[in-house]
Amino acid sequence: MDEASKDQLGSHPEKGSMELQHARDELKRLQSHLERQNEELERVLAELTEARAAITVLQESQDRTKSALTKQTERIARVSSLDFISILLVSAVVALLFNASNPDGVALLPESLFRPTPPLVNASQAKELLDRNEAVLVDARPAELFREGHIKGAVNVFPSLFDVLYMMKLVDLDPKKTIIVYGRNISRHYDEEVAYRLMQRDRESVMVFKGGFSAWAREGYPVER
């Protein structure tokens, strides 16, 4: 405090005291105002921190969703072996169920697999029987294959028209004669099917010549084309 102020306070002590009091009040008011502002600032800061945390969570969530959708899009575009297996399995299951309930369904495995194998002959044995006039040859393949080439003297009796063809070609055959059936490929054993049906017709002797037309031709025996 300078000399002039000291003199002034000394000369007007009451006035000086009042001013001092007034200054203290003002200081208190400012302090209180500052405290309120500080509290408000702290509250704003807390809210901002909270908002930032919420934004971070939302951002992460958005990133995760976007990543999941991108993965899903990529998965859709990808050719997957799981899809192949699924389509194959579903097709197989539906096919089997449909076939089981279909009155015109087919057997899953050929019935010939579960029947006893008929007696077999090879080319030379078959030729011998034919030469002795003790046997007839039946070509069990479909007509179009028979027409392409067959063993000389064979008659064509195939499974799909068996009953009709049997009545036409074999019904009057001497019951003592052996019937030698041939005709098979990788996909169909026509010979076994026809042999089975002939045995059902009470033919005494039915044999199967597995080698068929190709084995016969390889031996150089007569064929018709």
Next chain:
Amino acid sequence: MKHGEWIRRSGSRYLALIFRLYIGGIFIYAGMYKINYAADFAETVASYQLVPFWAVNVVALVLPWMELFCGLLLVAGVRTRSAATMIAGMLLLFIMAVAINLVRGAPIGCGCFRAVEEPISSLTVVRDLVWFSMAVYVCFLDSPLQLERRGLISL
């Protein structure tokens, strides 16, 4: 260049859509007929002389359903690339089967849609090759109107 990249760059998405619906429709039609006549179709499968005799009926039963499901998936646009790949694979098998029997000179019908059909010829191979190309095109090129992609396509 990556496999099929040139198709992606130069191809049309709308052409892919047309091929997708066409091939899908053909396979639905082909499958539906054969499903109802399994015994006839088994004879067709056997006539190709490529499948072992114990597997003929199983193939004749399952194959038409595979054709039907793949066709439906292709038309609906669900698992499109997988369905198109499977159809392309089946067509490749059909082409090989027909080609082998043409070389053998076997007098068999195609059996592609009906049990009794005109005999296989080089035209059958050409037709199947065209369908195979369409399936490959669909496989490599994304097409619009796919059920599975609704809502994801904008990403």
